[in-house]
Amino acid sequence: MAQEQITTPGGGPEENNQDSGFGQLSITTEGTDELLDEIDDLLEDNAEEFVRAYVQKGGQ
Numbered sequence: 001m002a003q004e005q006i007t008t009p010g011g012g013p014e015e016n017n018q019d020s021g022f023g024q025l026s027i028t029t030e031g032t033d034e035l036l037d038e039i040d041d042l043l044e045d046n047a048e049e050f051v052r053a054y055v056q057k058g059g060q
Helices: 032-053
Strands: none
Touching: none
């Protein structure tokens, strides 16, 4: 079986010292727990109503 080398844009490990133009993504999860707790409380009180509002009707 023949081997084939495929070269793609972006280079290989030898280009690690160059700036690729990509930054590091930082995600802040501050406040997420409070929001999830609020949603959970809401669903405890109105779960049946919430589900009824999102039930598909006639091919929607």
